[in-house]
Amino acid sequence: MNASDLLQPTEHGLYCEEGDFHVDPWRPVPRAVVTHAHADHACWGCGRYLTSAEGERVLRVRMGREAVIDAVAYGEAVDVGGVRVSLHPAGHILGSSQVRLEHRGRVWVVSGDYKVEPDATCSPFEPVRCHAFVTESTFGLPIYRWPSQQAVFDEINAWWRSNREAGKASLLLAYALGKSQRLLSGLDPSIGPIYTHGAVEKLNRAYRETGIDLPPTSYAGAAEKGKSWAGSMIVAPPSAQGTPWARKFGPVSYALASGWMTIRGTRRRKAVDRGFVLSDHVDWPGLLGAIEATGAERVLVTHGYSAVVVKWLREKGLDADVILTRYEGERDDKGAEEGEADEETPPAEGEELS
Amino acid sequence: MKAFAELYTALDETTKTGEKVEALTRYFAQARPADAAWAVYFLIGRKPKQVVPSKKLRAWAAEAAGVPDWLFDESYDAVGDVAETVALLLPTPDRSSDLPLSHWVEDRLLPLRDADEAAQHAAMIDAWRSMDRTQRFVWNKLISGGFRVGVSQQLVTRALARVSGVEAAIVAHRLMGDWEPTPAFYDRLRMTDARDADHSRPYPFCLAHALEGPPESLGAIEDWQAEWKWDGIRAQLIRRRGDTFLWTRGEELVTDRYPELATLGAFLPEGTVLDGEILPWLDGSPLPFAQLQRRIGRKTLGKTILAEVPVVLIAYDLIESGGKDIRAEPFESRRSGLARLVESVNLPDRLILSPTVEATSWEGLTEAREGSRDRQAEGLMLKRRGSPYHVGRKRGDWWKWKVNPFTVDAVLTAAQRGSGKRASLYTDYTFSVWDDAGKLVPIAKAYSGLTDKEIARVDAFVRRHMVEKFGPVRTVKPELVFELAFEGIQRSTRHKSGIAVRFPRILRWRDDKKPEEADTLEGIRAMLPGE
Ligand SMILES: [Zn+2]
Ligand SMILES: [Zn+2]
Numbered sequence: 001m002n003a004s005d006l007l008q009p010t011e012h013g014l015y016c017e018e019g020d021f022h023v024d025p026w027r028p029v030p031r032a033v034v035t036h037a038h039a040d041h042a043c044w045g046c047g048r049y050l051t052s053a054e055g056e057r058v059l060r061v062r063m064g065r066e067a068v069i070d071a072v073a074y075g076e077a078v079d080v081g082g083v084r085v086s087l088h089p090a091g092h093i094l095g096s097s098q099v100r101l102e103h104r105g106r107v108w109v110v111s112g113d114y115k116v117e118p119d120a121t122c123s124p125f126e127p128v129r130c131h132a133f134v135t136e137s138t139f140g141l142p143i144y145r146w147p148s149q150q151a152v153f154d155e156i157n158a159w160w161r162s163n164r165e166a167g168k169a170s171l172l173l174a175y176a177l178g179k180s181q182r183l184l185s186g187l188d189p190s191i192g193p194i195y196t197h198g199a200v201e202k203l204n205r206a207y208r209e210t211g212i213d214l215p216p217t218s219y220a221g222a223a224e225k226g227k228s229w230a231g232s233m234i235v236a237p238p239s240a241q242g243t244p245w246a247r248k249f250g251p252v253s254y255a256l257a258s259g260w261m262t263i264r265g266t267r268r269r270k271a272v273d274r275g276f277v278l279s280d281h282v283d284w285p286g287l288l289g290a291i292e293a294t295g296a297e298r299v300l301v302t303h304g305y306s307a308v309v310v311k312w313l314r315e316k317g318l319d320a321d322v323i324l325t326r327y328e329g330e331r332d333d334k335g336a337e338e339g340e341a342d343e344e345t346p347p348a349e350g351e352e353l354s
Numbered sequence: 355m356k357a358f359a360e361l362y363t364a365l366d367e368t369t370k371t372g373e374k375v376e377a378l379t380r381y382f383a384q385a386r387p388a389d390a391a392w393a394v395y396f397l398i399g400r401k402p403k404q405v406v407p408s409k410k411l412r413a414w415a416a417e418a419a420g421v422p423d424w425l426f427d428e429s430y431d432a433v434g435d436v437a438e439t440v441a442l443l444l445p446t447p448d449r450s451s452d453l454p455l456s457h458w459v460e461d462r463l464l465p466l467r468d469a470d471e472a473a474q475h476a477a478m479i480d481a482w483r484s485m486d487r488t489q490r491f492v493w494n495k496l497i498s499g500g501f502r503v504g505v506s507q508q509l510v511t512r513a514l515a516r517v518s519g520v521e522a523a524i525v526a527h528r529l530m531g532d533w534e535p536t537p538a539f540y541d542r543l544r545m546t547d548a549r550d551a552d553h554s555r556p557y558p559f560c561l562a563h564a565l566e567g568p569p570e571s572l573g574a575i576e577d578w579q580a581e582w583k584w585d586g587i588r589a590q591l592i593r594r595r596g597d598t599f600l601w602t603r604g605e606e607l608v609t610d611r612y613p614e615l616a617t618l619g620a621f622l623p624e625g626t627v628l629d630g631e632i633l634p635w636l637d638g639s640p641l642p643f644a645q646l647q648r649r650i651g652r653k654t655l656g657k658t659i660l661a662e663v664p665v666v667l668i669a670y671d672l673i674e675s676g677g678k679d680i681r682a683e684p685f686e687s688r689r690s691g692l693a694r695l696v697e698s699v700n701l702p703d704r705l706i707l708s709p710t711v712e713a714t715s716w717e718g719l720t721e722a723r724e725g726s727r728d729r730q731a732e733g734l735m736l737k738r739r740g741s742p743y744h745v746g747r748k749r750g751d752w753w754k755w756k757v758n759p760f761t762v763d764a765v766l767t768a769a770q771r772g773s774g775k776r777a778s779l780y781t782d783y784t785f786s787v788w789d790d791a792g793k794l795v796p797i798a799k800a801y802s803g804l805t806d807k808e809i810a811r812v813d814a815f816v817r818r819h820m821v822e823k824f825g826p827v828r829t830v831k832p833e834l835v836f837e838l839a840f841e842g843i844q845r846s847t848r849h850k851s852g853i854a855v856r857f858p859r860i861l862r863w864r865d866d867k868k869p870e871e872a873d874t875l876e877g878i879r880a881m882l883p884g885e
Contacts, residue, residue, distance in 0.1 A: 142421050143429045143442035262442065263433055264366065264491075273368060308428050315422070 006083075006101050006108040007134065009324050014110065014134070018103050019083030021050075023110050026325075033085060035112025036096035037062045037177060050080070052087045054123060055095015057206040058177065074123060077102075090114035091125030092280050093178030094207055100128050109294060110134040113303075115279065116286040117149055120185040121178075121212050127293035132300065134323060135291060138281040139259050140305030146259070146283045152276055153186030159255060159274055160191050160233055169229035169249040173238040173256045173272065176200045178280050180235050181207050183257055184214045187233060195220035195229075197236035197245075241272070259283070291318075357381060358393055358455045359488040365505050374505055378513030387537035388456035394514070394543070395535040396496070398507045402459070404499030405466045406474055408436040409792065411494055414475055415440035418482065434852075435790050437494035441487045451484040463496060500790070502876070507558075508746040518544035526558040526745045530605060556590040556601040557627060557673055557681065558745045562735060562752035569716045569736070569755065577739055579685070580711040580719055582731035583754050584668055585643045586633035591615060591667055593622040594677070602632075613655070615667055618704045625677025626695070628669050629743070630708070635666040640730040647866070668708045669696055670735075673743050681743035688743065726757045733757040760843055760855070760881055762787060762873040763864055766834040767794055769816045770827050772801070780816040780828070781809055783860075785838055787851075788874045794832055795851045795875060798840065803860030835867040836860050843881050851875055853882075 007014045013025030021031040028045035035041050037059040042049070044062075049069045051059050056071040063069065072078055074097070077086040087097035092113040099110040109130040118124035156172070163170045174180045176199040184204070187194060194217045196204060201219045208214060220234055229249040240246050241254060254272040259279025261267050267275035282290060287309070291299055300323040301309045313320035364377035378397075382390055416426045421443055433439040462481060466474050478497070482490055495501040511529065515522040525543060531554060533539050565572075572578060588603040598619025600609040609616045612632060622628070634641035634649070645663045652659060672692040673681050680688060696707040711734060713719035719734070726733045733756035741751035764785035772781035782801050786794035804812065812834065819831040839861045846854035853875070 141429050141432055142419060142425060143433060143439060145442075145446065264438055265434055267367065271369075275367070305428075308425065312425065 006103055006106055006132070007110070014323075014325065016083060016101060019081035019085070019101070021080055021083075023099050023101075024112065024325075031080070033080070033099050034059065035090065035099060035110065036093055038093070038113065041112060050078070050085070050087075052089075052095045052097045054089075054210060055097065057210050058093070058095050058203065061203060061206045062177075088126050088128050089123035091116060091118060091122060094122045094181070094210060094212060096122060096178075098126075098128055100130065106131055108132045108134070109296075111136055111290070113138070113281055114290070115282045116290055117146065119149060119182050121181045121207065121214075125290070127290060129295045131296060132298040133291060133294045133296035134300045134302060135287065135309075136281065136303035137287065137301050137306050137309040138304035139279060139283055140287060140301070140309040142284045144259060144262055144279075144283045145285055146279060147277055149186065149278070152257075152278045156183070156186065156255070156257070156276055157188045157191060159253070159276075160187070163253045164192055164231040166253075167230045167251065169231070169252045170233045171240075171246060171249060171252045171254050172233060172235050173241055173254065174235065174258070174278075176237045177203050179257060179278070180204075180237075181212065181214060182280065183235060183278070184217060185212075187215055189215040192231040192233060193218065195223065195232055195234045197234070197240055199237050200235050288312075355455050355458050355485070355489050355493070356452045357385065358389065359486075359492045361393070362492050362503055363488050365503050369504075371509060374509050375513050375516070378505070378510060379516050382513055382517040386454060386456070387540040389454045391535040391537060391540040392455050392459050394510060394529070394540065396501055397503060397505055397510045398529060399502070401499060401501050402463065402496065403467075405463060405497050406478065408494075408498040408500070408790075410471075410474075411440050411478070411498060412436055414478055415444055415482070418479055419443045419445060430791060437498060437500060438491050440494050441490035444482050444490065447483055447485055449484050450486065458493065459496070466497075500876070502880075506747065508748075511745070514543060518546070520544060520546055523558075523745050527555065530558060531555045531601065532605075532607060553594040553597065554592065554599045554607070556592060556599070556605070557629075557679075557743075559588060559590070559603050559629070560671075560681075560744045560752060561747040562754040563747060563749050565736065565753040565755040569719065572736065572753070575713065575716055575719065578736050579689075579739060580713065580722075581670070581708045581735045581737070582711060582726065582729060583733045583735045583756060584631045584633055584640065584708075585730060585732045586631040586640075586646065586665075586668070589615075589630060589632050589667070590673075591619065591622070591626075591628045591630065592674075593619045593624065593626045596624070598622075600632075611650075611655070612665055613660070614665055614704055618667065618699075618701065621699045621701060621705075622695070623676070625674060626672070627674035628667065628692070628695075629671040629673055630667040630669040632665050633668055634663045635703075635706075636662075636664060642730060664703070666704055666706050668706050670708050671743060683742070684740045685737055685742075686739055723755065723757065761837055761839045761861060762797070762878060763835050763867055763871065764797055764838050765794055765832045765869045765872045766812070766815075766830060766836060767796065767832050768827050768829045769812070779809060779813045781813070783812070783836075784827070785836060785858075786832070787872055787878060789851070790874075790876060796849075797851050797853060797875070797878065798838055798855045798858035800836075800838060800858045800860050804863065808863055832869045835864040835869055835872050837862050837864050843878070845882060851878075853878055 007016055012022055012027045012029050014023045021033055022029045023033045024035050024041040025032050026043050030047040032046040033050045036055060042059060042062060049067060051069060051071055053071040053073045056069055059069055072087060074087055074089055077084050084102040086100045088100060090096040090098045090112050092115055096112060098112060101108045107130040109128050111134060113136050114125050116125045160170045172183060174183050180200040194215055196217045196219060198219060198221055204214055204217055234249060255274035255276055256270055256272045257276040257278040259281060261275030261277045297319055299313055299318055299320040301320060302323045302325045306322045310320045310322050361377055361381040365374055368374060385393060429443060430439045466477055481493060485493060511522050511526045514525045528543050590601045592599040598609060598616055600612055600615050602608055634646040649659055649663045669692055672688050672695060675691055693707055696705055699705050711722050713722055723734050736753040736755055738751040764787050766783055767786040768784035769780040770782040772779055784796050785798050787797045789795040816828060816830050821829045821831060838858050840855040840858040843853060843855050845852060
């Protein structure tokens with residue numbers, strides 16, 4: 001990193017000295033600009049948070065009643081300590097933003113987590129021109145190319161239907177914030193009733209209050225005893241798999257929706273009946289396209305296959321570097337509870353990520 | 355091809371046998387005979403020989419995807435399989451097709467065998483362009499000769515029986531021996547008229563499961579008969595209509611390879627099928643399996659080798675007698691019929707009744723089992739009295755209780771100095787096997803099992819063939835092959851190979867093997883329980 005960079009990695013997170021604030025800090029700081037409410041991007045206990053208006057409710061659910069949250073509409077600039085800060089849709093989950101920083105003619109954009117295919121549960125990704133682009137690279141390998149979302153939803157509904165025919169419940173495992181709601185938006189409620197785990201239902205409420213249209217869902221915990229779950233769809237976080245909570249549903253087919261399901265070995269290791277390839281992160285072609293669209297001459301890569309992406313970009317003549325964030329250590333960080341973790345946690349076994 | 359690829363996925367995604375049979379039944383119910391015949395062929399593990407090596411698939415796919423070598427390697431590291439990496443890396447297909455499996459195999463795959471490299475390359479690119487990922491994956495596996503699917507012949511048989519209404523045992527029988535995957539074959543497979551028997555055809559072999567728990571778990575010893583588990587070639591010797599056929603468990607017709615046994619046929623009564631083990635045997639005792647391998651490797655059998663490594667058939671079972679299938683009769687009655695037959699043939703240097711191992715308690719039998727290696731046996735076979743001769747690997751009645759349940763041939767790839775009195779010698783070894791990409795991947799570290807003389811030879815080899823140093827570890831030129839034995843095997847995320855072995859030790863130095871002949875990771879994965 002150069003001393004003149006608008007953002008510096010520090011032990012608290014990416015720091016903007018000119019404006020005296022952090023972007024997605026991982027330790028409490030006085031002033032945080034937050035790309036989205038996932039736990040590895042929004043940390044508890046900061047003095048003040050700046051987030052998108054679209055993401056305010058979701059962030060509130062995560063940060064608690066007491067948190068001081070400033071919300072700003074997408075595209076609207078605010079001055080933070082002399083730095084012009086604006087937020088732009090990242091298409092990752094509801095309210096997810098890219099952070100644009102402008103100071104004395106220099107423009108930096110931090111992507112946060114993003115994906116380029118639009119979905120019904122958040123504003124679609126918008127490319128933002130900049131000099132330096134800080135990008136994630138969770139799926140930064142050319143083997144990751146997402147099938148169209150509609151094709152995946154069709155597969156999921158077909159799976160649900162065939163489970164119904166077999167007299168089974170369908171238990172769809174996905175992260176509580178973002179992925180779950182996106183899946184719900186793609187389910188066909190004419191197939192059967194949809195139930196949710198408490199962690200999912202809590203966030204459904206925040207989504208609905210923000211104006212996102214989700215099919216009717218009921219909290220699975222509120223169902224009466226002895227109920228038959230055959231034909232139902234239950235959406236729950238992955239941590240629910242194999243728990244006593246999940247056993248009450250009787251005969252059940254498990255599925256997991258994640259970008260990691262691309263790889264056969266990972267699907268098999270996860271011991272689910274079906275693996276659906278659906279990610280809220282950008283795939284390889286999406287990543288390269290997004291980088292190009294920024295027009296950035298400098299690319300800082302974090303969060304995943306950063307070394308691979310940096311090498312590729314350098315071969316293409318770009319000034320690229322790995323930027324160290326705490327995400328690099330994510331694989332060893334067993335502290336984060338799976339159900340609460342927001343990120344697509346990499347496969348529990350196997351691949352090295354950096 | 356689409357339906358077959360979907361079947362593959364369905365079989366791959368479940369571990370429940372019920373669901374596998376379900377998926378197979380669905381497939382066979384809709385498949386055209388021409389496709390179904392090939393599907394059966396592949397599903398029961400017959401595969402076309404490699405048409406294009408995976409190294410070339412890799413190069414062509416990387417080029418088509420615009421991916422440099424290093425990035426292919428990174429991708430391969432994440433995926434762990436060349437055929438799959440190729441399937442995932444290639445650009446999204448620009449058209450979709452649903453040509454039948456038989457077309458892909460007969461009109462596209464088989465002709466590639468005699469095509470030159472440029473034609474192969476063009477054909478592969480063209481095929482990839484019209485296939486989705488799963489189809490590509492299955493296709494790549496077929497092309498590179500590595501097609502495997504997690505389904506047993508028994509399940510395929512069950513599904514075929516369900517679809518056709520023919521008894522599973524008859525379907526299994528029809529799947530034995532030599533056949534071509536043609537529509538006519540598939541029709542014959544489903545024929546309800548059971549008088550179709552080709553007189554050369556063997557019965558499906560009754561196979562044993564490995565005993566995992568203590569033998570006491572099997573109940574009273576009185577219910578069991580123990581025999582030695584021989585390290586030879588399991589075979590059926592058939593005498594019907596004046597002809598003799600010798601089939602191995604791998605369903606190879608080997609009558610010509612063993613003239614001693616081919617001529618033995620003439621001494622058997624008409625309508626006889628024996629199950630037994632081909633063993634190299636000289637002067638009343640078995641020779642090591644390596645001796646038999648010498649014989650297997652030869653194109654022509656000269657007088658010398660026939661004299662040096664003669665074989666016998668150790669008879670285990672009588673499954674057809676007087677032209678009648680007697681597999682359902684209780685074990686003791688088949689065994690006494692067998693004993694009478696062996697006695698009346700009376701050719702003790704050709705046909706031997708498998709000796710029983712007598713003991714009155716499990717402790718006694720455990721003790722007797724310790725003597726297995728001395729007799730060139732691998733352990734004991736336990737057969738439940740009163741049991742029928744089952745089709746395939748049915749749990750419960752036949753158990754193999756090996757002294758060394760698992761053995762592999764692995765290549766020495768690294769060594770380290772020992773401790774204590776051997777501190778000056780390289781005695782701690784790392785052994786590797788071939789992974790799916792054709793690279794050596796460490797599978798076990800072993801310290802014991804070699805004689806002092808052998809250790810000295812290995813030590814000298816290590817000193818002369820060091821490649822790199824990592825702390826105390828020296829990597830060496832992969833040249834020496836050893837047979838390793840271990841007690842258990844399981845999946846592991848901590849090992850690069852994905853496999854952890856328990857109590858590995860060196861069984862013997864395989865001077866006769868080249869490193870290329872060492873085992874593959876794929877083969878070892880197949881030993882995993884439940885695979
Ligand atoms: Zn993230
Ligand atoms: Zn996120």
